Amino acid sequence: MAWDVVVIGGGIAGVSVACELAASRSVLLVEAEPMLAAHTTGRSAAIFAPTYGGPAVRALTAASLARFDAALLSPRPLLWVGTVGEAIAAGAREITVAQACELCPTLRPEAVRAAALDEGTRDVDAMGLHQGYVRGLKAAGGEVRKCARVTGLTRDGTGWRVSLGTEEIQTGLVVDAAGAWADRVAALAGVPTIGLRPLRRTVAIAVGGPVDPSWPLVVDGGDRFYFRPEGPGVLVSPVDETPSEPMDAKPDELDVALAMQRVNEVTTLALRSVRTAWAGLRSFVDDRAPVVGEVPGHPGFAYFAGQGGYGIQLAPALAAAGAAIILGDPVPADIAITADEIAPARLFAG
Structure with a gap:
């Protein structure tokens, strides 16, 4: 045929x-x-984030919102944090460190130098x-x-x-x-x-201290980590971009450990073990x-x-x-x- x-x-x-x-x-x-x-x-980490990506990506993301089935989306704010003085993502609303810590009480105030909030972010099925x-x-x-x-x-x-x-x-x-x-x-x-260029990205579900499911997605402005609640644990990533051949990507233990270390440095979560981990290839020109x-x-x-x-x-x-x-x-x-x-x-x- x-x-x-x-x-x-x-x-x-x-x-x-x-x-x-x-x-x-x-x-x-x-x-x-x-x-x-x-x-x-x-x-995929399955996030709809209007302030994430370059101009073409942001334009396409903005136009996608009305085209999504609303049943596939659930609100989850994105909290951008600057831990060494990075610029915060364009389009996000700057807030104080105190406000950031109120939204996500596990953050250590002394570890955050700047913060911004994107309230248009959603979890995606x-x-x-x-x-x-x-x-x-x-x-x-x-x-x-x-x-x-x-x-x-x-x-x-x-x-x-x-x-x-x-x-x-x-x-x-x-x-x-x-x-x-x-x-x-x-x-x-x-x-x-x-x-x-396929680039490997590692993600893990780690467990430690108590987790509030209402916490936002927290993303480091310097691309060193992100985390968000995931059931009784925390989804974490070191935001790695390791060049790879096209393949069935597998997580690297060192990248998983690095993600936990970076998140522990800026929070009181005390992540100490991993429930599961995976990796995927993000392919860019x-x-x-x-x-x-x-x-x-x-x-x-x-x-x-x-x-x-x-x-x-x-x-x-x-x-x-x-x-x-x-x-x-x-x-x-x-x-x-x-x-x-x-x-x-x-x-x-x-």
């Missing part, structure tokens, strides 16, 4: 853009693993979001195939031939939404790569904005990649904008970006 579009990758990027494209095209989504969201999506897109894709007539590794991509007349082992699929449009593997997929197709659209000179092959650590929070707007860009339609008016800002061509200029 021929499909209008073949989307490669079953994480949040792939399922969201596939769902949007399926409104007007026949869509097949293929995933190499035996389950969808097997890597970064399933390991990341897997609920992902599964909603899968249901939407299937309801529109799309198909999902797991254990379907792409072994070949060949330009064939006006379209592409996608090899899945011994099976070949004809399509007019390939969308490369393969996350950390996106450059490998492009190379398989003979398409210029975008310099995607040099300017840390997403990469969406066709590569000049390679019609019918489009990237939908480079979401980095923002894939959950900007998914609704990026999928809507991405589907429009890929199909040659205008970006929806409520999304304050242009196609050029996230086009692959910007990475090849000069």
